[in-house]
Every structure is written in structure tokens, then in C-alpha cells.
Amino acid sequence: MRIPEETVERIRQASDILEVINDFVSLKKRGSNYIACCPFHNEKTPSFNVNPVRQIYKCFGCGKAGDAVRFVMDIENIGYGEALRYLAKKYGVEIEEQEQTPEELLRQNERESLLIALNFAKTYFQELMQQTDEGKSIGLSYFRERGFTNPTIDAFELGYSLDQWDGLLQAAIKRGYNPDMLEKAGLILRKEADGGGKTKTFDRFRGRVMFPIHNVSGRVIAFGARILKTDKNQPKYLNSPETTVYHKSQVLYGIYQAKQAIRQEDVCFLTEGYTDVISLHQAGIKNVVASSGTSLTTEQIRLVARFTPNITILYDGDAAGIKAALRGLDMVLEEGLNLRLLLLPDGEDPDSYVHKVGAEAFKAYIKQHSQDFIDFKASRWLTEAGDDPLKRAEGISDVCASITRIPDLLKRQTLSQRVAQVFHVSEQSVISEINRLLRKQQEQGQKEAERQQHRTEATNRQAAPAPQQAATTDDINALLSSLSDSDADLPDIVIPDAPARPAAQAKTVQTPLALQEAECIRLLLNHGARELEPGITLCQYVLSELDDIDFQTSPYNLILTLYREAYAQGDILLAADFLNRRVSTEQAIQEQAIHMTTPRYEISDGWQKHEIFVPSEEEIGILADAAYRNILRIKKMLAEQRMSQIQAQMREPANSPDEADRLMLEFMGMKRVDMEISRLLGTVISG
Incomplete structure (x- = not known):
């Protein structure tokens, strides 16, 4: 439904662009404006500029620009009306519009429809856990055993799915939701029944405790689910499939609950599991997220980088935890973040250890035992190498390989000094090894580019049409004559769009x-x-x-x-x-x-001190x-x-x-x- 113009103006007047953008990106003051790395394209140096006086933003890198409404539209990939509703909800502006039925809401657009269906499922699972005997005795009891309090359960919107084949499906149909949309949201499954060709439709999540997965703005985009009974035919954890709104490689569990604390503490703690995040959050360590059961990805690291350049990986102290930490190490360095790593005592994970020692002792342990990546890698290589000089050399090369991932030259030079100190070798030998590895990477990159070019050329040759004889004037006239009679059977001619460019730069x-x-x-x-x-x-x-x-x-x-x-x-x-x-x-x-x-540069206040006037x-x-x-x-x-x-x-x-x-x-x-x-x-x- 249309939002009245006077309501739109009230929403705009109530919205503060700094607050809106700060929900998604950490802004830093520079002069009269604020800057950040742009959330719309990958960059290491901030070119995203926010003007609080004019209530606008502008990226000098990719050209994105707009006001608070446009920012919400672009960052959430939603329409104009939904962006206004988002801001109205954030600032408590009442929208007077005709109430819509679930069918009307679902017709707005597929993405918004999926979010509406997922929100319904989240509320449904919450109610089942709080209001049904099965939910209380199994779901709520499980969370109580984990030590989760009511405020924590509410903060993460935890729930329970009944051990029924189609409980969610039937409840959703009664409310007017389309089963096709429920399937696209990953909430139900369709499977052909044995014989007869009939299709059976049933809930994806049955008899499990439910962990809603939120995006940065707090909307539910997927679920993680854990079964509590022993069943060898069922996986212990079950996650939503990839959908239009959920791409697991781009999501961090707990980012919505953690973003303010990450910004305030200026560091993000990264764990592996849902309960790790929830337990630490309840203990007062709220700047914590999890990689949602996936290996750490570049997109997840960039999501952290919106709020802080500092990341500390908290993994279990067993072999699997060490392997996971090493796997994510180089990716974090490549994105230019400052990295520290912490392995907990063997047999402990963040969830168990914070319950064992308490919040203050846990924080102290992080402070005392977290290491930068050089110490982390070197301690393991030196322990393994002992007196073996070849192993030590291999360790130095491995640490140098990680340093080559860092885009900042000054950081690389500083860290080469640390490597020399830790391994007791000359700094020049470390620099020489780093340069050797950089040259090797460059050569490999060139070879791969050449191979890609050869593959492209081969594909083009295969796809190239056979030479044709040039058409004569008579041929062309005959063709035009035949087409002039009727064009009813002509195929549509589609001209591919040029790559999209920002309107401000579309010159x-x-x-x-x-x-x-x-x-x-x-x-x-x-x-x-x-x-x-x-x-x-x-x-x-x-x-x-x-x-x-x-x-x-x-x-x-x-x-x-x-x-x-x-x-x-x-x-x-x-x-x-x-x-x-x-x-x-x-x-x-x-x-x-x-x-x-929007001027890109501001005159420094220091110039006035030195009586330099422009x-x-x-x-x-x-x-x-x-x-x-x-x-x-x-x-x-x-x-x-x-x-x-x-x-x-x-x-x-x-x-x-x-x-x-x-x-x-x-x-x-x-x-x-x-x-x-x-x-x-x-x-x-x-x-």
C-alpha cells in the first residue's frame, strides 16, 4: 500500500543517517564528515563519505550515493516502500496505511516474501517452545541445561520445532502463506512418494531446537537446528539451504547481536558454534560471532571489517581447532585486518570454558594467551622442528608466506623484523625470502592469466561461425521484401545491457x-x-x-x-x-x-594554525x-x-x-x- 507523503516526510525527518549507516558500518569522524570503507565494494582505504549536515552519503570509489532511505534500499536490497517501513520501525514513526493480508504481503516481491515467511516461522518456533508441553519439556529444558536465561533466549529468539511431519506447513497455510514460498524459504520439502507419482510435502525441521540466523539489520534469514535425540539416520545439526536471502558464506551467526559491542570494543571474537556465541554473550562478552558451521570465508571477514579492523580467532585447542585457525589465518591477513589467535585448553570450547571459569577469568585468559599470527605459527614450528635446521627453515618460509598475504608494505616490513627476532635469523634473510615468495606468486599469477587467455581464445574459436559469403544488394532487397509482408514470426532481438555504472559516474x-x-x-x-x-x-x-x-x-x-x-x-x-x-x-x-x-577533501585545521589560508x-x-x-x-x-x-x-x-x-x-x-x-x-x- 502507498505510504502518504506526509508520513514519508516524517520518516525522513526522524532518520539520522549516521545512526542508520552505523548499524552496518563503523564510521570515523574526519573533519566535519565521517568516513568508512565502502560496504558496497571491496576496498582497503576508506572512500565512503557521510555528511551529517546534509544527511547524505557518497562513495568516491564506486559512485554510490544517496540519503538514509537509499542506503537501506541498497544495503538490504529492498524496495523504496520497505526501506521506509524499516526506518519507520527504527524511529517509532507510525505508518497509517491499510492493513495487508499475508497474500498481499507475499505479492510485494520474492525477497520480502521470503523474509516474511521466515519471520512467521521464527515466531511459530518460539511459541511452540514456550506454550506446548513438548516444547517446554524438550526444547526449553535443553536451553536451561545449557545455562541460558530468559533474556538470552529472547535476545537470540531461540525456539523449538515439534516432532511432527507438517506442523509448520499446516499452521502457515491457515495463516494464508503460499507453500511455494515456504519451500523457497527452505522451511518445507517436497518429495515424490513411493509409487503413484504423488508428491509428499513436509517440514524440513522436525523435533529440533531452533537457532534463527539474523542478518546485520536483525531480520531472520535462515535457521540452524539441532536434534536432541539419538538417531543415526538424522544429522545432528541441520541448516537452512541457500536461498535468495541466505548465502551462508556471507553470514556470521550473532552479527546482529554483536555489532554494537564489536564497534565499542574495537575487536571481534570469532568462534565456530552457535552455543559458543550465546554463552559468551550471556557472560558479558558480546563482541562475538560464529562462522555458522562453515569454513571462514572472505565475505565473512569483510563483514567483520565493516565494524572493526581487529579480529581474534577463538578455537578449540585440539587438532581440528588448530587446523581451522590456520585455514582462516591467511584470508584474514589478505583483507588487511589485524589478527590474533587463541587456542583454548585441550578439550575445551568457548561455551564450556566460559561456564567453567566465568566471564572475568575468560577475558583474562584471552588477554594473556592470545597471540599474533607470527607467534602462533612460530611456536608450533619451533616445537616441531627442535634442533632440525631444515624444519626451522620450512617454518620461516611458512610464516613469510603468510606475511606476503598482507597488502600493506609498511606492515610487511615491520613484521619481517618480528620474524627475524622469533627465529633468531637476520632480517635481510627474512626480507629475501618474502621477496622470493612474492616473485613466485607474481609468476604464477601471470601463468594463470596466460592459461585463462588461451582457454578463452580456444572457446572463441570453437564458437565462431563459419565464414559466409557477403550478401549482394539483390539478396538484401529480397530479404527486406520478405520481411515487409509480416513480422509476426520474427524473434525478439535482445541487446545485452552494458555493465551497470553509478548514475553519478555514468558519463x-x-x-x-x-x-x-x-x-x-x-x-x-x-x-x-x-x-x-x-x-x-x-x-x-x-x-x-x-x-x-x-x-x-x-x-x-x-x-x-x-x-x-x-x-x-x-x-x-x-x-x-x-x-x-x-x-x-x-x-x-x-x-x-x-x-x-560533496567535496572529496577538506582543508586541514592545521593549515590555519600555520596561517595558511585558502x-x-x-x-x-x-x-x-x-x-x-x-x-x-x-x-x-x-x-x-x-x-x-x-x-x-x-x-x-x-x-x-x-x-x-x-x-x-x-x-x-x-x-x-x-x-x-x-x-x-x-x-x-x-x-
Whole structure:
């Protein structure tokens, strides 16, 4: 249903872009703005900029830009209406709209429909555990035995699925949910029955305690489930399948509950299991997540990097835990994070150990026994090597191989000193080994690129059509004649889309004229309402000088038209009118406005201390001169453009003497305009 415009405005007014973005990314203050590594593309150096005054964001790396609503739409991959509902819920803004039935909700879009179905299942499992005899005696009893309190059970929305074939399915159908959507959400299964060709439909999760898996914003996207009875025919743990909303390699269990603590503590503890996360959270160690039963992935590491550059891996002290820690080590280093590792005493996991020693002792153990990756690897190599020099050399090479994964050159150089100290070898030998490994990686990369190129060329040769004889004029005429009768049987011709580019950067042709048009719009957006002299605003000056001129670049001409329409009604548009979409609902126009009103760099406060002053465009004299020269350049380029057109027309042989004279007179007039503007601009040579 449509959300009334006044409600949309209340939601926008209530939303704070810093709070909204901080739910997904850790922002750091720089000058008057805030920065972070962009959540929309992979980068090591922050280029994502948030302006709290204008309530906008802009990434100078990938071009993404918008307001709080656009950010939620992009980060959650949801529509405009759902983004507004998300913000309304966050800020307690009541939306007055007609109540929708489950069928209407499910029709909105598949992704949102899946989330609605999963939320229903989460609530259903919670109610079963709290309100049924089986749920209380089995599910709730299990969590109580693990030591989980009611606040903890509520925080992680734990539940229980009855040991029935289709309990969830029947409850969902009664509420109006479509079984097809339940299947897509991974909640039910369909299987052909033996004989007869009939299909049997049943719940995926039966007789298990349920661990909902949340995304960063707190919505349930999947489930982990543990069976409590001994059954060799059933896996102990059962997880949701991959769906439109759930990709296990991109998810960390507990990230929603942990994100604020990760930001505050500036470190993330990584474990392996659901109960590890829950037990540590209950003990007050809330900056903890788990890899959800999968090996650590690059996407999961990047998710942590949104909130902190520091990660500590907490794994069991057995052989499997050591192997898991080593497996994830290099990936963390490749992403530029600061890594420490901790192996718990043999036979312990985070869940059991925190119950055994308590929260404070657990924290102290982390502080005393966590190691950087060099100490972690070196201690194991040195123990294994003993007096064997070849083993020691192998260990040095292994540690150096991990150092080569680090993208920061300065870090690599510093860590090479640590390796030399730990293994008691010269720093130069360590540097030489690192360089050798880097060269080897480069050579392997080049070989792989060559092999890929050969494979591509071979594929292209196989797919290339056989040479055909060129069509004659008669062939073409015959073909056109046959097609003119009827095109009913013609196949659709599909032209593949070009790769998507951010609207703010979608510059098909950046001619000199287009750049000057852009500069004119930038001045209007930033300073349109300022007076250049008493009673004359910059907007009035620009529009009067361009009275009979339209811009040739589409988005700039649209913005200029909007300014003209508003000024004709006695109003001067401000940048905020475009940023908040009070004028033009086109996203491209909003992104252009953000692009033109967001400076990439700020002048350091330190310059003022040293009495280094940079002239500001805010100064009236500078602003007036910038507008004056911009208008002159636009008119000069239009004159040059017209002269080129006239010269082309003059070369046409069909011109009559009168037409040739008219063109010559117009050309001379344009030339005089061009020369006069060149004189005013101080241009030595006129183009």
C-alpha cells in the first residue's frame, strides 16, 4: 500500500543517517564528515563519505550515493516502500496505511516474501517452545541445561520445532502463506512418494531446537537446528539451504547481536558454534560471532571489517581447532585486518570454558594467551622442528608466506623484523625470502592469466561461425521484401545491457561543454540562493544569462529546467530539495546533486594554525567571478560549436549564392562573439 507523503516526510525527518549507516558500518569522524570503507565494494582505504549536515552519503570509489532511505534500499536490497517501513520501525514513526493480508504481503516481491515467511516461522518456533508441553519439556529444558536465561533466549529468539511431519506447513497455510514460498524459504520439502507419482510435502525441521540466523539489520534469514535425540539416520545439526536471502558464506551467526559491542570494543571474537556465541554473550562478552558451521570465508571477514579492523580467532585447542585457525589465518591477513589467535585448553570450547571459569577469568585468559599470527605459527614450528635446521627453515618460509598475504608494505616490513627476532635469523634473510615468495606468486599469477587467455581464445574459436559469403544488394532487397509482408514470426532481438555504472559516474561523453554545464549546475546547487550583489541572486543571474539556452547534457538540462520552473513561481531551489527528493523523484538526479555538493577533501585545521589560508568559493567576489566566467565559457563553446556547423554547411555543393552569403555573415557574427568572449576571459588564442 502507498505510504502518504506526509508520513514519508516524517520518516525522513526522524532518520539520522549516521545512526542508520552505523548499524552496518563503523564510521570515523574526519573533519566535519565521517568516513568508512565502502560496504558496497571491496576496498582497503576508506572512500565512503557521510555528511551529517546534509544527511547524505557518497562513495568516491564506486559512485554510490544517496540519503538514509537509499542506503537501506541498497544495503538490504529492498524496495523504496520497505526501506521506509524499516526506518519507520527504527524511529517509532507510525505508518497509517491499510492493513495487508499475508497474500498481499507475499505479492510485494520474492525477497520480502521470503523474509516474511521466515519471520512467521521464527515466531511459530518460539511459541511452540514456550506454550506446548513438548516444547517446554524438550526444547526449553535443553536451553536451561545449557545455562541460558530468559533474556538470552529472547535476545537470540531461540525456539523449538515439534516432532511432527507438517506442523509448520499446516499452521502457515491457515495463516494464508503460499507453500511455494515456504519451500523457497527452505522451511518445507517436497518429495515424490513411493509409487503413484504423488508428491509428499513436509517440514524440513522436525523435533529440533531452533537457532534463527539474523542478518546485520536483525531480520531472520535462515535457521540452524539441532536434534536432541539419538538417531543415526538424522544429522545432528541441520541448516537452512541457500536461498535468495541466505548465502551462508556471507553470514556470521550473532552479527546482529554483536555489532554494537564489536564497534565499542574495537575487536571481534570469532568462534565456530552457535552455543559458543550465546554463552559468551550471556557472560558479558558480546563482541562475538560464529562462522555458522562453515569454513571462514572472505565475505565473512569483510563483514567483520565493516565494524572493526581487529579480529581474534577463538578455537578449540585440539587438532581440528588448530587446523581451522590456520585455514582462516591467511584470508584474514589478505583483507588487511589485524589478527590474533587463541587456542583454548585441550578439550575445551568457548561455551564450556566460559561456564567453567566465568566471564572475568575468560577475558583474562584471552588477554594473556592470545597471540599474533607470527607467534602462533612460530611456536608450533619451533616445537616441531627442535634442533632440525631444515624444519626451522620450512617454518620461516611458512610464516613469510603468510606475511606476503598482507597488502600493506609498511606492515610487511615491520613484521619481517618480528620474524627475524622469533627465529633468531637476520632480517635481510627474512626480507629475501618474502621477496622470493612474492616473485613466485607474481609468476604464477601471470601463468594463470596466460592459461585463462588461451582457454578463452580456444572457446572463441570453437564458437565462431563459419565464414559466409557477403550478401549482394539483390539478396538484401529480397530479404527486406520478405520481411515487409509480416513480422509476426520474427524473434525478439535482445541487446545485452552494458555493465551497470553509478548514475553519478555514468558519463557517456564528457565534452568540454558538458563539463561547463556540470559546473553551472554545481554552482546553482551550492550557491543558487546567495546574493552576488544586493537583490541579485546567483540563480537569477544564471537563469537570465541562459534565458534562450538549453543544456545539451540530459541530467544537467533537466536540473536547469527544474530551476527555471521553480524560479517562475518565485522560488529558488536548494540542494536539500534534490537531496531529499522534494523535486524530481529520479534517483539519477539525486545522485548528481550529491556528487556535486560533496567535496572529496577538506582543508586541514592545521593549515590555519600555520596561517595558511585558502580562498573560499563562499566569498562573494570569488563566487561572482566563477559564475561570470562559467557563463562566458558556455557561450564561447556554443559559438564554436555553431561555427563548426556553419563550416560544414558551407562545404555543401548544393548551396545557392544567397545561402552561401547568409552562412558567411552568420559565421563572421559568431566569430566576433567568440573573439570578444576570448578577450573577456583573457584567452590568448581563440579556438
